[in-house]
Amino acid sequence: MMCFFSTYLLTCILYLAESSHFRGGIISWKPTDNHQIEINYRVAFRASSGHACDANTIENGTLLPGEGSLQCVEGCSDTITTMSYYCTDFSATEDWTSGTNSIKYNLSASSNNLFTFGFSSCCWIPLVEGSSNWRMRTTANLTVRQDTGKINSSPVSAMQPVVRFSYGCDHTLKIPVSDDDGDVVKCRWSKRTPNDECGGVCETLSGSYLDQSSCVLTYNATQSTGWYAVALQIEDFQKTTDTVPFSSVSLQFLIFVANLSESCASRPFLPQNIITDGSILHSSANKIFNESIIARSGAATLRVTAIDTVSPIGMIKSALFPFGTSGREWFVTVTWTPMKSQIGTHLFCYTAVDNLGQTSDQTCATLVVDEEPNDTVVLNQDCNAFKTPEKVHTKCIEATTGVPKIFYLATSCSSYFVQCNELGTGRIVRCAPGTEWCNHVLTCVHSGSCATEG
The missing domain is CATH 2.170.140 (Antimicrobial Protein, Tachycitin; Chain A)
Structure with a gap:
């Protein structure tokens, strides 16, 4: 029997009607005031299918239409919102656009204790395994917790829409996770039963191993080249020994296995940057956050061609420039002025890509936006004059x-x-x-x- 120890059990299924351009995403949530929850979603689509994005789109805060709608399909019957999103990242080489948005949902709109929101899709890419029909499901416990005295917030994660592996090589992929409540977070494969959490992309990376406690996925890429879908559930627990989660968040993305002539050691890598893996960086609302990210090619004959990111809304990434005199290092600069509405935690991730399409390990940090200190003087964007x-x-x-x-x-x-x-x-x-x-x-x-x- 499945027990969530709650008055309210919320289940989200992301439903995307007639879409063939989906590249994965995540649905998370957190409580707000007035008996509401805020549902946060990140989605990625094929850019050439009408989801074009560039630096101007991001800087101007343009709301893109997305595809389909977020629907409540169990315990209530209303459409929550269309799947519009603010573009945060894009890749012309990989042909994807990624972005995020949120919607507040009034729990008193339904008298049922079980809420189900729907999203499903199919992917135009022929997968090595699975039927390419996507389905995402998120569940949440909405009761006030005895240990914290407040409603639980779900864990969050972030992943590039496309992760590239080299055929014949061993790969280790760390799934970044964060939880505002400080809960124990575990990862597991999404399952088709007893509730369909993943449609046709359930457990479709045969031969891989997922360490549920550390959220690390290992894979020896010796099966077949081509596209694979990964469907995971990110879950939070009060204690390591607990078996029933507070909430279960859906995370899905694509892996492409390519047959390359270079050795397994030739992948690009990331030297020590200020934004390190697992680091926590603080900023304030209306304060400019500005950092450079350096990447190095894995061989003298190769070059870094991109540094892909998973960013919060409004973060701008510069063009790619050479760094230093080695001829093997390149860098980008990310600039972000978070708004007061963005106070809280945000995951930021980045990955280097070389001219063969090989990728580095993903680095992820938590960016914490704090209230603006009373003694902070706000300058204009060029930092050369007082804003007030x-x-x-x-x-x-x-x-x-x-x-x-x-x-x-x-x-x-x-x-x-x-x-x-x-x-x-x-x-x-x-x-x-x-x-x-x-x-x-x-x-x-x-x-x-x-x-x-x-």
Whole structure:
């Protein structure tokens, strides 16, 4: 018997009518106020099927129409929303567009304790295994938890729409997971029974092994070349020994196995970047987040041709440029000014791709958007002028007349600070190259080291 210890059990099935361009996605959720939940979904589609996206689309916040609708099909009968989404990432080489959106759903709209939302699709790519019919199902426990005193939030994950493996090589794929409640998170294969969680793409990567506790997928790519679908459930538990999850989140993506002439060791890799795998980076609403990502080719005869990302809404990625003098390293810069509506946690992932289509391991970090500190001075996007000059005088007077007196203030640009005088005049000052302002020690420190200072 399946027991969720809840007054409300929510089941989401993502339903996409008449779609043949789906590239995978994820459905997660979290509680909000007024007896509502916020359903978050990320979807990916074939770009050439009418889902074109570029840097302008992302920067302008253009809402793309998507395909089909998110429907409640069990316990209620209404259409929740059309599958429109804000594009966050795209790949011209892989021919995909990926984006995300969210919708608030009023639980009091139904008197039934079981809610089912629907999404299914078929993929135009002929799969080595499976029927190419996609189905995604997410379940959630909506009762107030005894251990936290609040409703559970589901775990979240992120994955590139297309992951490339080389034939004849051993591959290890870490599934990134995060949980706002700090729960134990496990991963398992989606199943067709007792409830159909995956349609025709259930357990279609024969010979692979999924470590459920670490969420690591290993695969010896010696079966067949071609396209495979991966359908997983990401689940959160109060304790490691628990067998009944609080919630079960659907994650699906594609793997392509290609027969290449290069050795297994020739894949590109990612040197030590500030955004490291598993790291947690903090930013504030309306503050510019700006970091570079460096990738290195796996052989002198190869070159990095792209750094693909899974980004939050509004993050801009630069063009790819050479880095250093080795001739084997390239970089992109990502820039993001999160809005107040984005306060909370966001997964950000990136992968390097070379000219043979080989990919590096995926690196994922958690970006935490905090409330804007009261003493932070907001600068314009170019960081050379105050966004609200009238407030700077007040902030400088408060800082220089307080106990202790402070003559320096943080700004929304990480490499800039404001120097105040006792007359209330503030002057924008830039830190030296390679350093950033660290407010709790009131000086510029080496970029990325502020958390270890003081």
